[in-house]
Amino acid sequence: MDYTNLDDYRRVIETILSEYASLPYSYANIQSEVVFDQTRVGAASLKETRYLWMDVGWDGDRLRHATRSPHSRLSGSY
Numbered sequence: 797m798d799y800t801n802l803d804d805y806r807r808v809i810e811t812i813l814s815e816y817a818s819l820p821y822s823y824a825n826i827q828s829e830v831v832f833d834q835t836r837v838g839a840a841s842l843k844e845t846r847y848l849w850m851d852v853g854w855d856g857d858r859l860r861h862a863t864r865s866p867h868s869r870l871s872g873s874y
Contacts, residue, residue, distance in 0.1 A: 806834075806845050813847060826853030826860055 810832055817828035831848040851862045 817849065824853060824855035824860065826851055
């Protein structure tokens with residue numbers, strides 16, 4: 797596999813997730829955050845990226861929270 801495009805794919809995924817997470821909820825005070833974790837793995841020291849999506853906030857007097865993991869890994873070790 798050609799690994800030269802992986803950094804481009806990571807940037808596209810991070811941009812899309814960040815833009816989607818910035819959309820406000822219309823019915824409650826809930827904030828979305830996306831966490832990106834890039835680590836080096838393996839003997840070839842390829843990067844692996846993990847993504848975590850979190851929604852946290854209040855819906856009236858109730859605490860609402862959720863985590864989502866959209867395709868949690870993008871790795872160069874296919």
